[in-house]
Amino acid sequence: MQLITYNSVLGFIINVLITGLLIWIWLGTGYKVKGGLIKVKSGPFRATIRIEEIKRLSKTKSPFTAPALSVDRLEILYGKYDVMSISPKNETEFIRLLVTENPHIQIDKKLADYNNS
Numbered sequence: 284m285q286l287i288t289y290n291s292v293l294g295f296i297i298n299v300l301i302t303g304l305l306i307w308i309w310l311g312t313g314y315k316v317k318g319g320l321i322k323v324k325s326g327p328f329r330a331t332i333r334i335e336e337i338k339r340l341s342k343t344k345s346p347f348t349a350p351a352l353s354v355d356r357l358e359i360l361y362g363k364y365d366v367m368s369i370s371p372k373n374e375t376e377f378i379r380l381l382v383t384e385n386p387h388i389q390i391d392k393k394l395a396d397y398n399n400s
Contacts, residue, residue, distance in 0.1 A: 314369055316380055321359075323369060334384045336361045341391030343368055 308326035315322045321332040339360040349356060349368035356368040357377070371377040374394075382388055 314371055314377075316377075319384060321381075323367065330367065332359060332361050332365075332367060334381055337381060337385055337388050339389040339391065340378060340381065340394065342393040 304326065308328075311327075312325040314324075316334070319334050321334060323330040323332065337359055341358045341360075343356045343358040344354050345356065345358070345368060353370035356370050357374055359367045359369065361367070378390065378394065382390070
């Protein structure tokens with residue numbers, strides 16, 4: 284049994300909704316650093332990370348779902364066991380901003396761009 288068909292109204296509606304959600308995620312993904320927080324949005328999904336709770340930053344190419352539009356991602360370990368992968372446009376400046384607010388953040392050795400500048 285095929286749920287989504289090209290000849291059914293239900294199939295068309297489901298297809299439009301899924302396409303709309305994907306476009307919303309693609310165009311609505313971003314990160315804002317303000318007041319000691321990183322506010323992450325990806326379409327209808329929202330998350331907030333307290334910069335003071337960040338323990339480690341590292342590079343990852345994990346293909347798993349994350350509010351990141353690139354495969355080259357920055358993995359943030361924060362809180363007790365929380366992990367978030369993001370892909371800021373200017374990774375070096377983003378890391379500098381975070382380390383300025385929390386100098387105790389551990390930087391992975393793979394983040395050579397940050398360490399060498």
